[in-house]
Amino acid sequence: MSTTVSPSQSVPAQTAAAPLSGVRVSRALIYAALVIFAALFLIPVYMVLVTSFKSIDQVSISTMWNLPTSFTLESFQRALEKLLPNLINSLLLVVPATVLSAALGSMNGYVLSKWRFRGANIIFPLMLFGMFIPYQAILIPLVQFLQTIGLYGSIGGLILVHVVYGLPITTLIFRNYYAEVPDEMIEAGAIDGAGFFGLYWWVVLPISLPGFVVVIIWQFTQIWNEFLFGVTITNTASQPITVALQNLSGSQIVEWNVQMAGAFLTALPTLLVYILLGRYFIRGLLAGSVKG
């Protein structure tokens, strides 16, 4: 499997063929490059953490790269104070919206992959287009629509919006996932007398767990991180955490330590999901490019 001449044990023959020192040097260069890139990628993390553990009088220009002289959780406390209601809003939003859009996506994916019908080839791409549009293009009617049905400014309205605009990606992921399920399994179930729902319940759903994990992680991350809907169709009481964080950074006296602590708090849930379930996260990521 080795691609370059490798000093590792896997391909000893090649190692012997190549001049040893050159190999070592190129391996060292590869690792050096990776370490440098990793360090560059981690700079913002370092800065966010270092700043958020400082008290406000320690946050000064000349020492901003230094470690805090004394660790304090003061900024986290202050950030949490300001962001807690929004953190709760985000949770209240994310959980139902994720579950609903995953459930609907699973059903849609099942229909589109196993119950192909005339016109599906037109309907599916039309549905899919919905995940690429700039949401500005639907924002003005959306606000008016939500106020007409009385959901403007509420978390309920935000849930509805995220479910609807989450449908294309969840449908896509499930459709591709179920496409891998052999049609024979469905046919076998059908012979046993199962109908549309029976097949879904007894055959498809039991093997859907990995699909659900991918979709749920993806939707959780997307909805948690979303900003545009959060800032336009909520009121102060229902704002999700990203909007509150942005307000924190736009506030008049810039307390960088509190802001950084706020940024960290906002990032924490999705980061945890990513670190714990990264494999599935990447699958959702790649599904976004339609075929992956």
Next chain:
Amino acid sequence: MNRDRVTAILMLTPSVILLAIFVYGFIAWTGYTSVTDSNLRQQLRGETAEVVGLKNYEDLFTGLLNKRFRVDMTNTVFFTILFIVACLGVGILLAILLDQKIKGESVFRTIFLFPMALSFVVTGVAWKWLFNPTSGINVLPTVIGLPAGQFQWFISEDRWLPFNWHDLGFYIALILLGMALLFTLWQWSKKRSQWAAFGAALTLLLLAWVTLGDPRSITPIREDGHGFNVALIALVVAAGWQMSGYTMAMYLAGLRGISEDLREAARVDGCSELQVYRRIIFPLLQPITLSAMIILGHISLKIFDLAYTMGGGNNLFIDMPGINMFFTTFRASEFGRGAAIAVIMLIMVAVVIVPYLYTQLRSETHL
């Protein structure tokens, strides 16, 4: 089985109806709003908006007051190009590095990909602090005793590559001229004298147009100075930091899909490692590059949160159409004009996405 098929369609129907309303219905509604003079004052008073035709669009491209929109278009073009180049470059580099049987590969991969899990707002807040010209990254060199950096990052007012939308017609004419010339030479070299003569005539005609005529006059866009705003570099760095892990993941998946046999065969044929990449691997990765370009491109065309968090909405050097739409609609309360900006954004994205969706779904054989 037939009844089940009906059930299946019925189960899909709610989603289809929802998307029909929320995507296509609303787009149509926005399209209609964009040809009216709808604004907050009218709506608050319960008056109906008047249809004004394409006036909003005309204003955006030619109005003295709407320079901001033309700045945004310039920024979008430069940002999109740089963002895609940065993400593809860093992404493929990281993917190739990680493909070398690296110990601790998963750790590196985790590090390169974690920004994808963050909100653009978080990225914006963090990088705004890092880009603060009097602190942040600029101070980093002083840690090892070097002088502090002087780059102003996202508040830089420098502008390179001056250009003017109004000159677009001129550039188009030049490109046409060049194409005609090449066509002539090509036909001439093939000894097809008739075609060559036709090409030469066309070339002369275009040359006359460029020199004697005024190709600029075909561009219906107001003449005001634009250029590459250096402040965009800050935005590219932040966005690239967030998104290049994504291209890395795509490339890595692609690299893992290339069988080792193929590489081995090439090596046996005497290809050096570099040639293996150039002749075998890169060509095989081309479809991925295209996918990545389109995904990244549509993200950059509609970028909002990141630029808004970093620029706060008034920094025109990193302003984007998405922010302009937001402010025109929700601050200046000019719904008609906001809708027009939204429609233009949609068209830009659709031009990229629709052909992509078409080819992606068409080429599906297994479904």
Next chain:
Amino acid sequence: MRSSKWFILVAALALMLGVFALASAQDAQPSGDLEIFSWWTGGGEEAGLNALIEKFKEMYPDVNVINSAVAGGSGVNARAVLQTRMLGGDPPGTFQVHAGAELNTLWVAADKMEPLNDLYEQNGWMEQYPQGLLDLISDDEGNIYSVPVNIHRSNVLWYIPANLEEWGVTVPATWDEFINETCPKLQEAGVTPLAVGETWTQVHLWENVALGVLGPEKYNGLWDGTTDWAGEDMTQVWETFGKVLDCANEDMNALTWQDASRMVIEGKAAFNVMGDWAAGYFLVDNSLEPETGFGWAPAPGTEGVFNMLSDTFGLPKDAPNRDAVVAWLSFLGSAEAQDIFNPLKGSLPANTEAQIDDSELYNAYFQNAYEDWTSNTIVGSLAHGAVAPQEFSSPFNDVIAGFQESRDVATAQATAAELAATTMTAGSE
């Protein structure tokens, strides 16, 4: 004795009535949620609002006050949120709005506000508020639509006296003096002559340059159509503004107004033109004494003119929990509330019954400013919604941002002139 029996009866009745009255008063006590929408999220403003809310809660313990403050300089973000909410049919209980065009041309013109004349008469405010201020918050029929909490002055030039002495400069009386004498001298000494912040502070600076160059009469003419935006006077305004910006810090777009004020405090810059909310910043946040620690003067060329703005709160139609809102507004307009709020926020009380002479409450700056308020020519602020409708002021931000970058006088003047021509008529309907 009969009379004593009667007395007892009457007393008992009176007592019962009293109890009933008390009980019913208890019933009339507003309760429920009261949402107060503002952009007071930092420093003295936040402290002032919190002190008001605290006092209000003492008076009406059953009301649950929700402080919906939206961050973002000068209320830009807050207004965006407010508009969306009002359009969404979801008004807050009461919201902060600048007196003048911002209130009249939008909310009142759209018939979204309840007149408050009854409230004014019940509380005797008709006599307690200056007529000029009442005019700003009334329509042509004399309906009053909001309750002013404070008065701010926009045209103030701030400095640190000791620093000026050290650098050997004096307070410039005109913008010409600033550009030709003060600025070069300071630049030679390596000091930034003028500290400026993000775009809205540049608009704020612009209005005071315009006021200084034009004088109050022509400045007012900008808003009633008698001064020609394309005329020579305005060319001079833009030229002067460009030269003033040349004397300012280059990183202005990255700074908040506090950052700009801090440049003055830290001795990096000599002057700063900012509204007198900056007094609170100098005094409270940086513990500087008025007159000795920090100094002020009218912005160059504006001696004898008071460029004002006022924060007010109104009662939107269909406000949730109207009773609580009315109770809040009654409290807000009282001299007592204004004496709680203004010393903390750092502003003048709008109610003339307030204890302005009490130096415990109002420091030397405010006593001085109050004198000017009552004796100067009054004009209204552009940057803070007093004189121009939002259709003008919001795109004008872009004009200033564009000019700040290009310093192109002709374009900026032409753009502003066109903007004025297309939007200012809308404001005067």
